[in-house]
Amino acid sequence: MATPPPTPARQVHPVDEVPPVRHLAAFGLQHVLAMYAGAVAVPLIVGSAMKLSPADMAYLITADLLLCGIATLIQCVGFWRFGVRLPIMQGCTFAAVSPMVLIGTGGGGLPAIYGSVIVAGLAIILLAPVFGKLLRFFPPLVTGTVILIIGLSLLPVAGNWAAGGVGSPDFGEPKNLALAAFVLAAVLAVQRFAPVFLSRIAVLLGIAVGLAVAV
Incomplete structure (x- = not known):
């Protein structure tokens, strides 16, 4: 009686592969540095535009990093219906830099920025289910163009640095x-x-x- 051929090992999808520890350490360090630079850049730009004192600038950066850490934990671990439950680090979006600068320099200062961010966050939470159903109307061409525009708008900042x-x-x-x-x-x-x-x-x-x- 012929012996049946061995069953081939199940192929692991590249997304599910676990690299060696030395690779994970290097990837993780690069991710932390990239996220940290992006997270710190936003309060630096906003604070510089508002001409904040060094103490207020440090406070703004600290608050930003604290909330980025909390958001990262929520995204990775998940809480009720919040969080993608993936190993990502939550940074600070550059899309809100211009509105925050306009709000902060328009006489409202940091309290006005904080209030607008809280209101905008609550609005996004309530509208998230609606946006989820509209994603099919935003192909990569649209989202890529938006990201390109954000990058171009930040070129002066990179040039100054x-x-x-x-x-x-x-x-x-x-x-x-x-x-x-x-x-x-x-x-x-x-x-x-x-x-x-x-x-x-x-x-x-x-x-x-x-x-x-x-x-």
């Missing part, structure tokens, strides 16, 4: 622009030519190389 920061005595000097260009080139080179694992941590490597050169 690359030049050394507004108000810096060496603002716009070639050494600052050269360092920013070098970091960008390093990230692109790793992303394009490095092995798969290294290409996935291109941002982390770019930050490390840029820091070493700056020091």
